[in-house]
Amino acid sequence: MEPLLTVENLTVSFRTDEGLITPVMGVGFTVYKGKTLGLVGESGSGKSVSTKALIRLLPGSARIAPDSRMHYRAKSGELIKIETLGNRGPAIRHLRGGEIGMIFQEPMASFSPVYTIGNQIMEAVRLHRGLSGRQARTLAVDMLDKVGISNPRDRVDQYPHELSGGMRQRAMIALALSAGPALLIADEPTTALDVTVQAQVLELMRGLQDELGMGLIFITHDLGVIAQIAEEVAVMYLGTIVERGPTRAVIRAPQHPYTQGLLRAIPSLDRLNDRLQAVPGDIPSPLERPTGCGFHPRCPHKIAGLCDTTAPAETAAGPGRRVRCWLNEESGRPAA
Amino acid sequence: MIRLVLDRFVGMVFTMALVSLLVFLIMELPPGDYADRYAFRKYSGTGVNVTEGDIQAIREDLGLDKPLVFRYVDWIGNIVLYGDFGQAFAFETPVTKVIGDKVWLTLGILFATLIVTYLISIPIGIFAAVNRGSSGDYLLTVFSYLGLALPNFLLALILLYFANRWFGADIGGLMSPAFERAPWSLAKLWDVIAHLWLPAFVLAWSAVAYQLQTVRATMSDELNKLSVTAARARGVPETKLLIKYPARLAINPVVSTIGFDVNRIFSELPIVAAVLGLTELGELLLRAYLDLDMYVAGAILLMLTFAIVFMNFVSDILLAWLDPRIKLGS
Ligand SMILES: Nc1ncnc2c1ncn2[C@@H]1O[C@H](COP(=O)(O)OP(=O)(O)OP(=O)(O)O)[C@@H](O)[C@H]1O
């Protein structure tokens, strides 16, 4: 199957007062039509930055390295090299929303408080579907209905603060979908919601994805959520993807010590009595990136003299799996 | 929205009633009453001997012997019902005649100043926020501090000098002498506008500097809102996006201080007017006070305060229109 999106060697740097930082370094992943890629990692690992780069949403202080590749297969069949587009102009605007939709973590803040949700949904519809007036409104109402909002005909004229948090996130999903994207990026869409609502929204997204056949990038710091929604998973640490592969395989037999740590951190019923064991240590600031493998200061299996001096390359580790770790490189075959 | 407008309108009328009562009490403050002063004016130097009885007669004639409340009701009633502000004794003519055109000219300066203030400060403040840290932004910041530091009348003098030298225009006064006695016409209106820009610019100067900084600060905040990023992420063109989302909220603090600006313009107007040789209400008010011509003073005070109260009303309505949360909350 041909991929919808191929990212290779994506590197993003920021000019800051403290100097140049590079929170995303050599990231690569692939998303297929109708499939979900889960992007998981601690706070600050670069999940948002690398996905924002896909629709060129980064601020002016950001720079995408010239050898980064972000190739997207548009609905028309045309191959779009996102790295060649600018931050402005019709080409990137067409991509934003119409081809690649985005949902953010804060459902309250992603709507403007001074326009009705209908106004903001219809804006997207008009921009990308060429519909106008009544047709756009009908589509907005249909979409609100589709995401499970009751009384969509009334809700469409309400302001964001008149909706509950869960309802707002549903409305945000409706907004993103109403522009008809082929790829949806959901950046921690359920983190701000309480647990029962979280489950409903997850269920909704899974159903909609099946129905519409979109590709989905689902960002979270919770591997448990990934297990429920994603066929493929990519684990990010300090701006690089340390392990990726089919979700089941990765969860069953994690190969990178960081993934292993994350999995141990998930509380599960049969281990309720155990002390909750998070990955020991803190994620370093991007300003003080460790030499060698970024994870070595926290790694229980680090090889002195190797891990702290030289960064490992990504190597194949079983069917469809890749790991960036010296432990694997020693035993496994280097990636082609 | 209609409910809110009605609500605020009732509030405005109530405030105006209170303000008019206050103005009336101020009119009553100077020693003696209108009859005393009237008699003094009328007969002083004529050799006629004025008795207490004569004054009492005048008093009764003018209805001044009635209790305060009745006199207030008479006064405000005549104003509201007939537009009659009473007699100006300094000129033996109705107050409306004395004030006459000056009301319109003062209001003209007021609105011209407000328009100049907002037309300059809002777009430039937005520009500075969008291009934060650029050389343009830096230049504007310097200009702002200059604007806040330079006194109006000094600026008026400087501008007057240059306007005269460069345009050779007689820029003092509110219209060319040729038009002064002419009836209102398009040509006269245009002439007034040509004269208006200078006082408007002088009066707008410090407000522009101040409001520019306000818009720049709130716009910078608004630009960082997730809702703006979200709108950008759905492909909204940049200019439309800036106007529709952050700018609409960024002008909130400007709109909410319209009343404050009006107040400030009125208090700065007399000195600027003196420098530029304009006759406007403030100067007349001062003269009326000195002459104890209280009906003229009262009328002017009333109009100035009404203008402030009315502009506050406008500001409230605009705010509710800009941010619908306000009307939904109430
Ligand atoms: N505009 C910016 N300027 C400078 N540094 C930035 C900027 N945006 C992000 N960063 C840095 O990039 C790093 C990665 O940020 P990112 O938002 O991608 O993390 P994340 O994985 O999405 O975390 P979270 O789970 O908290 O959302 C952070 O260390 C952050 O400080």
Ligand SMILES: [Mg+2]
């Ligand atoms: Mg993030």
